[in-house]
């Protein structure tokens with residue numbers, strides 16, 4: 001049972017109060033009492049506003065449901081549909097042309113182009129790895145993945161694989177930092193004569209440092225190293241500047257359902273902001289420990305020392321407006337009875353900003369933001385009104401913490417349909433603090449299904465990516481972002497590569513992101529970051545942005561096209577396969593979430609491809625089955641059969657995990673299995689198709705049972 005303490009009328013979980021008072025506030029110059037009085041004032045002002053935003057989402061959804069229900073079976077009249085969306089306030093007026101006005105944004109976001117890594121904040125081992133993923137070994141990334149054909153065979157170093165890797169990496173150098181004459185493969189050492197001598201920034205007997213498209217490349221020379229020994233120039237590795245930025249995620253990749261979880265998450269963020277986070281873990285029979293890497297220092301050719309950041313610039317993703325948390329309960333209010341849980345997004349905003357003050361004040365060993373900003377990624381906002389509330393909330397947090405206006409920057413996830421459809425107005429609402437827009441296409445796909453749930457059956461999940469709406473969504477995000485002046489000031493970002501083991505496919509496909517004019521795109525791991533970094537050497541993003549800025553903006557009508565499966569006649573086998581694939585993903589993810597509190601997992605699909613699953617991918621799979629159930633493509637029995645068969649399969653996949661609780665024979669005794677079913681069978685009633693209300697409820701029950 002959580003015990004609560006009173007702070008300025010708020011009931012604060014004792015462990016949260018202790019964290020704030022003993023760890024987060026000391027050093028910031030803020031007094032405990034003043035902090036709680038200010039925080040209570042923020043909750044009093046913003047909790048009702050937050051509730052009103054959610055009520056509006058529900059009203060709009062009811063209206064949209066009724067509109068479609070009144071026209072079941074008829075083609076959607078695009079003009080009438082758009083007029084209706086305007087009438088109900090789903091579509092709002094476009095602002096007059098404008099340019100964003102954010103300032104004090106670090107170069108990694110404003111003027112450089114490179115990968116963005118996302119990492120679950122509750123996993124300190126991964127978190128530190130992500131922060132250190134600013135630099136990554138290209139040799140390692142190529143050797144240990146399918147990036148180039150073949151695989152390494154062991155034990156020990158596979159020289160044939162190594163030769164492939166070295167050839168690939170030197171070919172990469174030929175393109176990124178070409179020699180004036182000849183190829184890197186033939187280079188025998190000394191000072192390289194580059195086609196562009198200005199690319200060489202530093203050289204000593206162990207390292208060469210180059211810069212290309214703003215990104216650094218370090219060539220490691222070590223003739224005593226097993227690889228360098230056999231290399232004509234002694235090259236032992238090629239280190240790429242990789243994850244320029246990393247998002248520490250409090251949202252869809254974690255399971256944080258109570259004060260204990262929230263405090264663990266906040267403590268990890270504070271540890272990063274103070275630079276003293278450490279993790280110990282067992283790997284390969286040894287206990288390893290990990291901490292943050294220092295900066296990298298080189299003796300520049302011009303005689304000056306070059307100091308390059310050793311760590312990714314860290315951003316933090318708060319939760320959105322939907323969820324509440326039992327970590328803090330509110331006093332009696334007009335909309336909410338006494339003891340109501342506080343809106344979690346407000347708590348995240350206050351606490352993550354407070355923790356970041358340790359960085360702003362230079363209290364730790366490292367600097368995160370050299371420009372003196374706090375970077376909060378705000379997910380799942382629905383349109384300009386919701387963004388405007390976030391903007392005012394951040395004003396209020398700045399006032400509480402004594403920060404100058406717009407110290408807190410916001411990254412807007414363009415991942416709900418109402419945001420995409422009103423993107424310019426949404427950007428306008430946060431124009432003074434915007435640091436990115438990003439196409440979170442996974443949530444966006446879930447919202448696409450849920451919003452038009454009643455319009456008819458949707459295309460199969462794999463076909464979504466080829467739909468008109470998604471092409472318009474990706475195009476408009478870049479085009480509108482450029483029209484609003486983001487180039488050189490803020491990021492235009494693209495979505496996650498959700499197949500962490502498919503690096504060859506990623507190398508082939510994800511170059512499309514910089515080509516589209518996006519100056520960053522999400523990757524799931526440090527290895528993927530290093531490989532994706534090579535794309536930013538192949539494409540000059542800022543040049544691409546100039547081209548794309550001249551394009552007309554893709555039409556709103558195309559964005560609003562609903563991905564209905566017109567004239568579908570799927571065979572029984574196709575329906576079975578679709579259900580099985582979705583059910584496998586749902587169960588494989590939910591069982592670890594509910595039973596073990598793991599919020600992001602690699603789960604095999606029915607073709608045995610390991611896919612990154614998080615709450616957004618769960619939203620798609622659960623809403624997709626719910627849609628097919630609603631429209632009679634499948635019935636309850638077929639869905640239950642898919643769940644039953646797949647539970648056995650997921651049990652087998654997890655047989656090696658001692659903490660795993662099998663589902664197939666447990667049936668209703670497995671809370672995870674029940675959660676998975678509920679996500680589908682109660683999917684239509686879930687607000688905007690979100691998965692967190694049910695996930696939280698089931699995880700809380702499981703935690704309560706563990707205590708009993």
Ligand SMILES: CC(=O)SCCNC(=O)CCNC(=O)[C@H](O)C(C)(C)COP(=O)(O)OP(=O)(O)OC[C@H]1O[C@@H](n2cnc3c(N)ncnc32)[C@H](O)[C@@H]1OP(=O)(O)O
Nearest residue numbers: 118119126129130252253442496524525600601602612616
């Ligand atoms: C729609 C959205 O919102 S997307 C955003 C949310 N998604 C994410 O944040 C994805 C983050 N990625 C992950 O959590 C993981 O990569 C997973 C779950 C997909 C796969 O995890 P695993 O199966 O454990 O990965 P795998 O075994 O291949 O690799 C583990 C190693 O890679 C590292 N690693 C993997 N992912 C990350 C990451 N995101 N950040 C830092 N390090 C990572 C681990 O530290 C570990 O190395 P170590 O042993 O030296 O510590």
Ligand SMILES: O=CC(=O)O
Nearest residue numbers: 440441442443616
């Ligand atoms: O948050 C990212 C997404 O795709 O959803």
Ligand SMILES: [Mg+2]
Nearest residue numbers: 415440443616
């Ligand atoms: Mg998302």
